[in-house]
Amino acid sequence: MSTIDKYTREFSVIVIILTFIICFMLYYQCKPNVYEVKLGDEHIAYVKDKSDFENILTKIKKDMNQKFESFKLKDDFSLKKIKVKKEILENENEDEIKKAICQNSSIKVEAVMIKSDGKELGIVANKDEGIQTLTVIRNYYANKNNLNNIIDSKVKNSIDFIKVNSYISRVKTPDEIGEYIITNNIFKDKKPLVSFEIKGYKKEEVKIIPTTIIKWSKDLSDGSVKVLSDGKEGVKVVDEEITLENDIIVSKKPISEKVLETSIQRVVLKGNKIGVNKSKNSKSVSTYSLALLRPCRGSISSPFGRRWGRIHKGIDIAANKGTPIKAAYDGTISYAGWIEGYGKVVKINHGNGLETLYAHCSAIKVKKGQNVKKGELIGNVGSTGHSTGPHVHFEVRINGIAQNPVSYIKNSA
Structure with missing residues (x-):
């Protein structure tokens, strides 16, 4: 075998090996690594395995059967194996996939419409979640005003919970509807969607503003002021019974208070003789009475x-x-x-x-x-x-x- 033939054979082997390596790398890079879940032409999610998707569907059915009186899952989902970037798959989680399925599904359920004075507020899964929605609103206003304990509350509107057949995508959580109601309650030119009267206790530290003693001096010109003592603020703990209408304080009733630090009076000297009578024992600085x-x-x-x-x-x-x-x-x-x-x-x-x-x-x-x-x-x-x-x-x-x-x-x- 000539030297040329030898080199030609070795080169061919090298080319074949490199070609194999390149093909393997290209295959690895393009190899499908996930299943894309679609409902019709609508992308829903990515899952690693078909079994992962089946498990999610099983959990959805279980959750829906617990929340809704009537529920059937009839949608036809398709799964196709494709290649996506690793970070895309890492962003997928079970809760987001559940949410995407429910938002895009044509599932119909028997749910509950919340109405306030005849106005539709939203749809929840059942009456218990409707009541929970009202609790979310009440607790928001109580917490905003630092009520430590709610002793009584009532809704001033006529609230109705009406059964309806609805697409599952329209069904919201108590927190979602509660946030919507609270946001739309703030418009001053409109009647609140839901108006709560809430009574509870509030405990807080408050400053004690020092009282001011005015002393009058014949030695100071009219209108002039001299501060003899700045005084000092005190601190006390006050317990009050508060009545709210949503986030507006309607009334306060003091229950008890405890002084933690006593205030010290502020003393001011004024030069003003109009409308005053001088005391009997006059000095350069004297106290007068109007x-x-x-x-x-x-x-x-x-x-x-x-x-x-x-x-x-x-x-x-x-x-x-x-x-x-x-x-x-x-x-x-x-x-x-x-x-x-x-x-x-x-x-x-x-x-x-x-x-x-x-x-x-x-x-x-x-x-x-x-x-x-x-x-x-x-x-x-x-x-x-x-x-x-x-x-x-x-x-x-x-x-x-x-x-x-x-x-x-x-x-x-």
Whole structure:
């Protein structure tokens, strides 16, 4: 054998071996590694083996039979072996495949339509899941307002659970319908789809805002202010009974409170002699009392200060309905109208940061912008707003800070 023939034979062997290797590699790269599941022309999922898909179908049938009174799986699925990238297969999981099958299937089931005041909210598997949907909504609003314990709740709408035949793709979970309802409950110009009244307890730490003591000095110019002590906020734990309408707090009822850290009063020195009477023992810095008139005859039924877990910013003077209410000092009517909780209200601006407020009136006898004199009729005692009986709620504010009116009024009416 010639040398040329020898080299030719060796080269041929090498070519054959390389061709075999290349063909093997191409076959390996193109070798089908999964089954594509299709329903008609619609891609559903990828599975490794036919048995995996059969197991998923078995689980779907079991789940559906537990949830629905009537259920039949009639769809014809096709499986074809193909090649896909490894990462695509890794993204497939059993729950996603179940969901894809149900969303694309023509399966019909006997389910339950939830209606609120006749409006369709969605379809769930059964009545129990309909009730669970309402629980999802209730718990959302309770948790949003930090209710520690729900003691009572009720739906203010007429809720109906109606059996319907539906494609399984239209059936939603309680969480899905609950989220839809909550999202569409927020539009202020529309009636809520579902309106809950929820009563429960709330415990939270709150700051105790220090009260402010105003001292008057003849040595400071009018309107000037000097802070003698900044004071210090306190901390307390408050237990309240809260009533909600969805996420709006309708009422609060204090149950108990525990002071963890006591507040320290803030002391402010003001240079303002208008409307004050100097005390007998005068010094460079002295405390003065405003010469205000008691707004009406009657006994003080609720004093200034802490009441029901919060600060009562004025005093309540109990009197018969219709009893005249008089201006405590000369000034200008800054407000005459309705304030939520306070009912019919009159506010008088006396200048230099002094303002008085008269609430729960049965009638208002003055108008905004009107000048009044001390002792002039401004309204009549009533029980408007949040009130348990006829009285006038009287506040004294200096630079917006509520003061104890008893420290500033005379005994005469």
